[in-house]
Amino acid sequence: MLTLAVLAPLLASLLLAMVPLGERTSRWTAVSASALALVALIAVWFNGGDGFRAVAEVPWIPSLGIAWRVGVDGMSLALALMSALLFVAATAWPMQLHSARAYYAWMAFLAGVSIGLFVTLDLIVFYVFFDLSLVGMYFLIGRWGHGEAQHAALKFFVYTLAGSLLILIGLIVLALNMPQLTFDMRAIIDSPPLAAAGVGPGLVFLAFVIGFGIKTPVFPVHTWLPPAHVNAPGPASAILAGVLLKMGTYGLIRIPLQMMPETFARWALPLAILGVVSILWGSIVAFAQDNLKRRIAYTSVNHMGYTVLGIAVAGSALGTETARQLALTGAVLEMIAHGLITGALFLIAGAVWQRTEDYHLPNFGGLAGPAPRLTGAATLAAFASLGLPGLAGFVSELHIFLGAFGVYPWLAAIGLLGILITAALFLRMLRQMFFGDLPRERAGFTDLDRTETALLAGMLILVLLIGIWPTWLLSLIDAAALLPAIGTGG
Amino acid sequence: MPIGDLAPELAVLFTAVAILLLAMVLPQDRHGWCAALAAAGLGVAMVLAWGQAGAERLTFSGTFAIDGATTWARLAIPGLTICCVGMAPRWFATDRRHGEFYAILLFSALGAMAIAGAADLMQLTVAMLLSSVTGYVLAAYHRDWAISLEAGMKYFLIGALANALMVIGVVLVMGMAGSSDYGELAGSIPSDPVTVTGLVLVLMALFFKLGAVPGHTWVPDVAEGAPVPAAAFLTVIPKLAGAVALYRVISLVPGLQTLPLLVAVVAAITMTVGNLSALWQDDVRRLLGWSSVSQTGYALMAVAVAGAVPQALPALLAFMTVYGIANVLAFAAIAELRGRTALADFSGLFRTQPYAMGAVTLAFLSFVGIPPLAGFLGKFALFAATLEGGLAWLATIAVANTVLSLFYYLRVIGPAAFDRGEGQAGTLGGTARGTLWAAFALLLIASLAWSPFWSWMPASLIP
Numbered sequence: 010m011l012t013l014a015v016l017a018p019l020l021a022s023l024l025l026a027m028v029p030l031g032e033r034t035s036r037w038t039a040v041s042a043s044a045l046a047l048v049a050l051i052a053v054w055f056n057g058g059d060g061f062r063a064v065a066e067v068p069w070i071p072s073l074g075i076a077w078r079v080g081v082d083g084m085s086l087a088l089a090l091m092s093a094l095l096f097v098a099a100t101a102w103p104m105q106l107h108s109a110r111a112y113y114a115w116m117a118f119l120a121g122v123s124i125g126l127f128v129t130l131d132l133i134v135f136y137v138f139f140d141l142s143l144v145g146m147y148f149l150i151g152r153w154g155h156g157e158a159q160h161a162a163l164k165f166f167v168y169t170l171a172g173s174l175l176i177l178i179g180l181i182v183l184a185l186n187m188p189q190l191t192f193d194m195r196a197i198i199d200s201p202p203l204a205a206a207g208v209g210p211g212l213v214f215l216a217f218v219i220g221f222g223i224k225t226p227v228f229p230v231h232t233w234l235p236p237a238h239v240n241a242p243g244p245a246s247a248i249l250a251g252v253l254l255k256m257g258t259y260g261l262i263r264i265p266l267q268m269m270p271e272t273f274a275r276w277a278l279p280l281a282i283l284g285v286v287s288i289l290w291g292s293i294v295a296f297a298q299d300n301l302k303r304r305i306a307y308t309s310v311n312h313m314g315y316t317v318l319g320i321a322v323a324g325s326a327l328g329t330e331t332a333r334q335l336a337l338t339g340a341v342l343e344m345i346a347h348g349l350i351t352g353a354l355f356l357i358a359g360a361v362w363q364r365t366e367d368y369h370l371p372n373f374g375g376l377a378g379p380a381p382r383l384t385g386a387a388t389l390a391a392f393a394s395l396g397l398p399g400l401a402g403f404v405s406e407l408h409i410f411l412g413a414f415g416v417y418p419w420l421a422a423i424g425l426l427g428i429l430i431t432a433a434l435f436l437r438m439l440r441q442m443f444f445g446d447l448p449r450e451r452a453g454f455t456d457l458d459r460t461e462t463a464l465l466a467g468m469l470i471l472v473l474l475i476g477i478w479p480t481w482l483l484s485l486i487d488a489a490a491l492l493p494a495i496g497t498g499g
Numbered sequence: 500m501p502i503g504d505l506a507p508e509l510a511v512l513f514t515a516v517a518i519l520l521l522a523m524v525l526p527q528d529r530h531g532w533c534a535a536l537a538a539a540g541l542g543v544a545m546v547l548a549w550g551q552a553g554a555e556r557l558t559f560s561g562t563f564a565i566d567g568a569t570t571w572a573r574l575a576i577p578g579l580t581i582c583c584v585g586m587a588p589r590w591f592a593t594d595r596r597h598g599e600f601y602a603i604l605l606f607s608a609l610g611a612m613a614i615a616g617a618a619d620l621m622q623l624t625v626a627m628l629l630s631s632v633t634g635y636v637l638a639a640y641h642r643d644w645a646i647s648l649e650a651g652m653k654y655f656l657i658g659a660l661a662n663a664l665m666v667i668g669v670v671l672v673m674g675m676a677g678s679s680d681y682g683e684l685a686g687s688i689p690s691d692p693v694t695v696t697g698l699v700l701v702l703m704a705l706f707f708k709l710g711a712v713p714g715h716t717w718v719p720d721v722a723e724g725a726p727v728p729a730a731a732f733l734t735v736i737p738k739l740a741g742a743v744a745l746y747r748v749i750s751l752v753p754g755l756q757t758l759p760l761l762v763a764v765v766a767a768i769t770m771t772v773g774n775l776s777a778l779w780q781d782d783v784r785r786l787l788g789w790s791s792v793s794q795t796g797y798a799l800m801a802v803a804v805a806g807a808v809p810q811a812l813p814a815l816l817a818f819m820t821v822y823g824i825a826n827v828l829a830f831a832a833i834a835e836l837r838g839r840t841a842l843a844d845f846s847g848l849f850r851t852q853p854y855a856m857g858a859v860t861l862a863f864l865s866f867v868g869i870p871p872l873a874g875f876l877g878k879f880a881l882f883a884a885t886l887e888g889g890l891a892w893l894a895t896i897a898v899a900n901t902v903l904s905l906f907y908y909l910r911v912i913g914p915a916a917f918d919r920g921e922g923q924a925g926t927l928g929g930t931a932r933g934t935l936w937a938a939f940a941l942l943l944i945a946s947l948a949w950s951p952f953w954s955w956m957p958a959s960l961i962p
Contacts, residue, residue: 166905
């Protein structure tokens with residue numbers, strides 16, 4: 010079932026690459042492939058189960074302990090579901106494109122790769138998908154981006170490949186330290202290698218933190234993100250922020266936290282500090298941006314900072330078990346919430362670009378008049394992003410800070426400042442865009458069309474649902490099962 | 500004499516002689532037949548080699564080893580040479596000496612096969628000379644073109660120096676150890692300064708063959724100046740052979756820690772120099788040359804942990820195979836594009852020449868090691884061996900270099916994919932295009948069927 014969810018988009022991508030289909034057919038092929046993946050994942054969800062479920066295994070290179078292994082637990086299933094949903098929305102998002110067939114082929118390719126990354130249980134397959142996501146995004150940004158697209162794509166690819174190679178080194182060391190060479194995640198999680206204190210495990214941990222930190226991105230290795238976002242087409246930005254950034258934090262939980270808990274606990278405080286710095290840096294720098302997309306991009310740094318803080322707290326081996334569980338729940342929730350919210354925000358930014366070819370905030374104003382639906386969606390998404398109670402962002406940030414106060418109260422208190430600044434920057438953005446006088450050159454601005462409205466509404470209803478009644482998602486994520494038995498070893 | 504043991508080598512030799520005779524009697528416009536004959540002869544050599552697979556013995560009074568590594572070389576060298584032959588017919592269609600090219604190519608391949616199998620320092624020297632002398636001719640085959648001549652001349656000067664050093668080294672080792680036979684030398688080489696100097700000199704010559712620092716300077720010139728089929732050949736085949744020979748020499752002295760360390764340092768310098776020099780190249784063939792230098796650097800990582808890690812030899816051979824296929828693929832694409840080489844001419848090429856450019860892209864991504872291409876699996880094997888051997892610093896340098904290399908590969912791929920091209924690009928077609936597809940298929944097969952390929956790799960040598 011999970012293999013189907015990965016293969017359907019990949020096969021669709023191959024089909025799109027080979028067969029000369031028209032633009033409409035291409036779009037619907039890509040959309041239905043992602044939708045099929047989504048349906049398969051929902052089926053897995055309804056089948057229920059504990060721990061890793063829907064497991065399947067096909068040998069690939071047995072002598073090296075590498076195999077095509079798939080299976081999901083609550084966290085990865087939730088992330089895969091969110092990714093599939095976001096891909097459906099981003100692919101279906103109406104665009105005026107040159108070489109549309111190739112665009113949809115890359116979108117479908119990226120969908121398969123991203124879902125594959127979340128559902129695989131083999132470290133090498135994980136790495137394969139991790140790298141392939143870079144290739145897909147490189148071509149999407151470079152070919153359909155605007156402005157300095159080629160330069161941004163190059164920077165993105167080189168920067169993140171540096172991270173992924175460090176991860177590869179870490180993965181090999183982990184596997185070599187197993188009693189028998191294997192890349193099976195379950196085996197490594199069950200008996201974490203490299204438990205001893207010392208320089209070696211510390212360096213491996215550092216490699217993972219830098220590698221996943223680049224992808225997340227965490228201050229100070231976030232500088233690839235703003236140019237990549239600004240120059241990418243809107244839906245690609247949504248995917249980049251909503252799905253690709255999650256690969257970093259997902260990896261951080263899955264690999265260092267679950268596979269080397271003792272080392273993680275030793276280095277949790279520096280990681281938490283890094284998270285708080287990202288929170289503050291992201292929000293302050295976002296506040297200073299006049300470019301709509303750049304501003305949203307920096308809030309991603311800020312939100313991923315919350316996630317990193319939550320993960321660091323969860324792995325700290327300090328405080329109560331409840332606090333750590335809360336923090337981890339919050340971190341996973343934040344990933345889902347941020348995926349949906351920022352995905353929606355970037356799609357909105359894409360809609361603005363389609364109409365005006367401009368991101369400069371002072372050039373806007375008074376859009377609430379001609380475009381009430383766009384205003385409504387943007388307002389809801391912005392409020393969710395700044396953490397208004399009743400929306401998804403609030404639930405996740407509440408969990409993270411409840412947990413963080415139980416473990417690192419001072420850091421949590423500093424981190425709260427970030428929420429304040431985020432609130433200010435979003436409110437200012439809304440005011441600049443939608444209220445005040447409509448500039449003359451914006452006179453013909455059209456509102457969202459029906460498809461755009463429906464797609465955004467679908468995503469924002471989920472944001473609302475998670476905000477009001479998060480229990481269903483919490484029981485799916487089941488953070489208690491994710492948390493390794495730390496404190497017993499180191 | 501067990502003459503049958505050398506059947507694959509003899510097949511190549513006789514084919515080369517037959518081509519020479521055939522080229523004399525055929526009219527120039529029929530010289531394409533020589534290509535067919537060359538490919539057939541190489542194919543026969545591969546079949547004969549396959550028949551001897553699994554053998555583990557020394558032959559001809561211990562001067563030639565028939566083991567897993569030799570079998571690998573006897574399949575990889577003729578196999579990739581066939582690809583180089585495939586690029587040639589239309590490339591040399593108007594050349595008066597078209598037919599003889601294949602004879603020289605086959606003599607050079609023979610030299611490479613002899614290098615790989617050599618189990619005696621004297622035999623190694625002879626094989627090195629055969630491979631080098633023919634190599635100079637191949638590099639300068641466009642004798643009316645100054646750049647080709649320059650490439651041949653540089654190759655010759657550096658090669659002559661390297662081979663002279665090698666002879667001195669062999670003399671020193673023989674004089675101190677009393678033998679040139681690997682069987683007798685294994686484990687009993689004295690570690691006094693004179694012998695070590697001799698060994699280092701031998702290594703220097705092999706570094707030249709491999710295109711590693713300090714003998715690397717010929718590679719970019721040959722890649723740029725030699726006829727494209729010859730450039731593909733010279734940047735791949737001697738390296739395959741040199742890698743095996745180097746591994747054999749290093750395995751002779753398991754106790755001596757300086758040699759692996761020397762190889763590790765050379766590996767680090769080679770990959771760094773290759774990548775830094777490739778960064779701002781505006782000539783794609785030259786860029787390929789430098790990238791080939793850096794790939795040698797990666798391969799040497801496996802030699803640096805030779806003996807310490809059981810996976811070192813399989814990793815080396817697997818990586819070299821994949822490198823060879825990808826390099827041949829890249830050069831086949833350039834041959835198909837009629838030798839197009841200025842970086843500026845590649846912009847927008849994806850639109851006009853999607854298949855050739857797709858092949859270049861695939862080859863480059865394989866060089867970087869983007870999964871699931873075979874290049875990744877090869878590099879993965881190298882990293883695993885290096886880390887297991889405790890050379891984490893070398894693996895880290897290799898990682899930094901890989902990131903660096905992505906940058907210049909993307910300098911070709913990016914504009915080709917993103918810019919708008921104008922006009923039509925000329926293509927060579929015919930067997931060059933066929934070779935392109937064949938190399939393309941080989942790379943995909945190596946990626947998909949990695950598991951059997953990997954388990955087929957020989958685990959050890961017999962010296």
